[in-house]
Amino acid sequence: MFSTPKAPRIKGTMHPRFDEILTPEALAFLAKLDGAHAGRRAELLAARRERSKRVWAGEKVDFLADTRSVREDKSWKVAPPAPGLVDRRCEITGPPTPKMSINALNSGAKVWMADFEDSLAPSWRNVIDGQLNLRDAIRGHLEFTDEASGKEYRVTAETPPTIVVRPRGWRLCEKHITIDGRPLPAALVDFGLFFFHNAQQLIDNGAGPYFYLPKLESHLEARLWNDVFTQAQALLGIPQGTIRATVLIETLPAAFEMEEILYELRDHSSGLNAGRWDYIFSYIKTFAYNGGDYVLPDRSSITMTTPMMRAYTELLVSTCHRRGAHAIGGMAAFVPSRADQSVTEQALAKVKADKEREAADGFDGSWVAHPGLVATCTQAFDAVLGDRPNQLDKQRDDVHVTAADLIAAGATPGKVTLEGLKTNISVSLRYLAAWVNEQGAVAIDNLMEDAATVEISRTQIWQWLHHKVRLSEGLVVTPDLVNELVKHEVDALHAQATDERSHRHVDEARDVFVESAMGEDLPAFFTPYAYVRYLIDRPLQLRGPISKDDLRMSEKVPPREPQAAHN
Numbered sequence: 411m412f413s414t415p416k417a418p419r420i421k422g423t424m425h426p427r428f429d430e431i432l433t434p435e436a437l438a439f440l441a442k443l444d445g446a447h448a449g450r451r452a453e454l455l456a457a458r459r460e461r462s463k464r465v466w467a468g469e470k471v472d473f474l475a476d477t478r479s480v481r482e483d484k485s486w487k488v489a490p491p492a493p494g495l496v497d498r499r500c501e502i503t504g505p506p507t508p509k510m511s512i513n514a515l516n517s518g519a520k521v522w523m524a525d526f527e528d529s530l531a532p533s534w535r536n537v538i539d540g541q542l543n544l545r546d547a548i549r550g551h552l553e554f555t556d557e558a559s560g561k562e563y564r565v566t567a568e569t570p571p572t573i574v575v576r577p578r579g580w581r582l583c584e585k586h587i588t589i590d591g592r593p594l595p596a597a598l599v600d601f602g603l604f605f606f607h608n609a610q611q612l613i614d615n616g617a618g619p620y621f622y623l624p625k626l627e628s629h630l631e632a633r634l635w636n637d638v639f640t641q642a643q644a645l646l647g648i649p650q651g652t653i654r655a656t657v658l659i660e661t662l663p664a665a666f667e668m669e670e671i672l673y674e675l676r677d678h679s680s681g682l683n684a685g686r687w688d689y690i691f692s693y694i695k696t697f698a699y700n701g702g703d704y705v706l707p708d709r710s711s712i713t714m715t716t717p718m719m720r721a722y723t724e725l726l727v728s729t730c731h732r733r734g735a736h737a738i739g740g741m742a743a744f745v746p747s748r749a750d751q752s753v754t755e756q757a758l759a760k761v762k763a764d765k766e767r768e769a770a771d772g773f774d775g776s777w778v779a780h781p782g783l784v785a786t787c788t789q790a791f792d793a794v795l796g797d798r799p800n801q802l803d804k805q806r807d808d809v810h811v812t813a814a815d816l817i818a819a820g821a822t823p824g825k826v827t828l829e830g831l832k833t834n835i836s837v838s839l840r841y842l843a844a845w846v847n848e849q850g851a852v853a854i855d856n857l858m859e860d861a862a863t864v865e866i867s868r869t870q871i872w873q874w875l876h877h878k879v880r881l882s883e884g885l886v887v888t889p890d891l892v893n894e895l896v897k898h899e900v901d902a903l904h905a906q907a908t909d910e911r912s913h914r915h916v917d918e919a920r921d922v923f924v925e926s927a928m929g930e931d932l933p934a935f936f937t938p939y940a941y942v943r944y945l946i947d948r949p950l951q952l953r954g955p956i957s958k959d960d961l962r963m964s965e966k967v968p969p970r971e972p973q974a975a976h977n
């Protein structure tokens with residue numbers, strides 16, 4: 411006998427039209443996903459922590475011995491590309507707000523990655539509004555009028571991009587939907603609501619339910635996603651193998667398990683993406699306590715041609731193409747500016763060079779952050795692909811990447827400078843002030859910044875503090891120095907703040923920064939703390955001290971109910 415999972419409770423405000431997404435049927439669907447998979451998610455998050463501790467204690471990061479046969483077996487391939495995912499030469503990304511959704515759908519890109527992760531501050535309103543916008547877009551109903559300008563927006567493209575949704579990663583909970591007081595995994599909420607409402611409509615439209623999977627740290631996490639997909643398809647009577655997922659390789663541990671990740675998801679795989687920003691963050695975090703050669707120089711010195719980044723992207727392309735999977739490139743931070751033509755020219759030149767390098771390396775397409783960059787990326791890939799939709803046939807047998815190449819300790823040229831420290835602090839605080847105001851992507855100094863920027867910056871500062879790194883100017887990175895620079899930046903931001911609300915956001919940004927960059931221990935992510943503290947609906951919001959239980963990524967571990975998987 412299968413137990414029937416309890417119905418989830420909604421703890422967030424029911425804003426207009428939220429009842430269209432949070433239907434009893436959709437919530438019952440989420441309860442089944444949760445009942446079958448939340449327990450394993452909690453175990454896998456615990457396994458992440460254990461692995462981190464072992465590496466900090468000196469264990470070597472390496473390819474897995476247990477899965478050698480998967481890597482050596484030349485016979486398996488992933489499923490052939492699904493409708494709408496054959497030609498991915500240019501993919502635009504962005505949070506699913508009404509205006510940006512419409513602009514992305516009219517951008518001329520082949521794919522639109524609708525983002526609930528790095529570029530979305532996951533407030534309750536943003537999360538459910540995002541689901542509403544996607545639902546409307548998929549049914550051709552999405553329209554928007556900008557109240558300030560009066561400009562009306564609607565989708566006019568003859569062939570809009572294929573929609574690929576990026577749910578939040580395994581680490582986050584959705585505090586506004588609970589079962590027995592336990593918040594549901596945010597990944598299951600984002601995936602489940604989108605799949606429940608849109609899977610059949612997407613198939614009817616000639617595509618399918620497609621996903622980007624962020625921040626995986628092991629092939630066992632890919633196996634969990636695969637089990638979620640299998641259950642979800644069974645529950646809705648959607649043929650197995652309809653879902654497709656591109657996994658972001660954006661953690662160092664995952665780079666050692668690319669083959670295994672593709673293998674676990676092989677019937678649902680649509681390739682791998684080189685998530686370069688979080689990859690840098692993960693590299694720093696993986697070796698945060700190790701110091702010495704593992705300390706990276708200023709963020710600006712870490713480019714796609716530094717040895718560790720080169721090794722990782724080369725391995726990604728060769729792995730994907732050996733298995734018939736798309737290799738998708740990453741995000742250059744440069745964005746055009748309406749106000750400054752020279753900034754736009756520089757952005758176009760930088761993005762052109764980045765995309766040309768990726769196309770020459772064998773990537774099948776890449777990401778851009780702004781509609782003004784779609785033509786540049788498309789042209790860079792056109793030049794290499796010609797009439798072909800991709801270059802899956804390009805085998806990179808010349809690539810031989812070792813564990814030492816991926817780690818490349820001490821091989822990143824550059825220095826740790828006062829300027830680098832100041833920039834990390836300043837960009838973090840400016841971005842965080844936007845994030846606590848529910849805005850997850852911002853242009854700062856003509857660069858696109860999102861949550862991954864803060865993750866890199868604050869982890870780097872934590873590592874520099876922990877190891878008392880000496881700046882090239884001679885000063886040692888100490889709490890006093892960082893506090894002084896933070897104060898300077900906070901004062902400058904207060905001087906620019908125009909109302910009580912923006913002053914509050916500056917203080918909140920400082921709190922999140924201090925908590926995530928300057929504590930004794932390194933928090934795994936800044937987002938769980940910042941979310942609990944500042945983003946959840948006010949009646950739920952914690953104002954007093956936050957307990958370990960509030961912040962646990964896994965929350966209380968629910969009982970495992972594997973037998974309910976296909977119920």
Ligand SMILES: CC(=O)SCCNC(=O)CCNC(=O)[C@H](O)C(C)(C)COP(=O)(O)OP(=O)(O)OC[C@H]1O[C@@H](n2cnc3c(N)ncnc32)[C@H](O)[C@@H]1OP(=O)(O)O
Pocket residue numbers: 502503504505509510511513514525528529687688741745746747748778779780781851852853857858859860862
């Ligand atoms: C590390 C990673 O995870 S990368 C992937 C996640 N990050 C992202 O996806 C970030 C995506 N990009 C963005 O959010 C935006 O480009 C920003 C915030 C950086 C800049 O946005 P803006 O300040 O609005 O830029 P700008 O004023 O130049 O925009 C011009 C127009 O392009 C639109 N636009 C800009 N970026 C996008 C986008 N990514 N998708 C759709 N439309 C966009 C704007 O809405 C604006 O529209 P309008 O002319 O109708 O008013």
Ligand SMILES: O=CC(=O)O
Pocket residue numbers: 528658660684685686687688689740741862
């Ligand atoms: O999500 C993408 C990244 O680079 O991080």
Ligand SMILES: [Mg+2]
Pocket residue numbers: 528624660685687688862
């Ligand atoms: Mg990322």
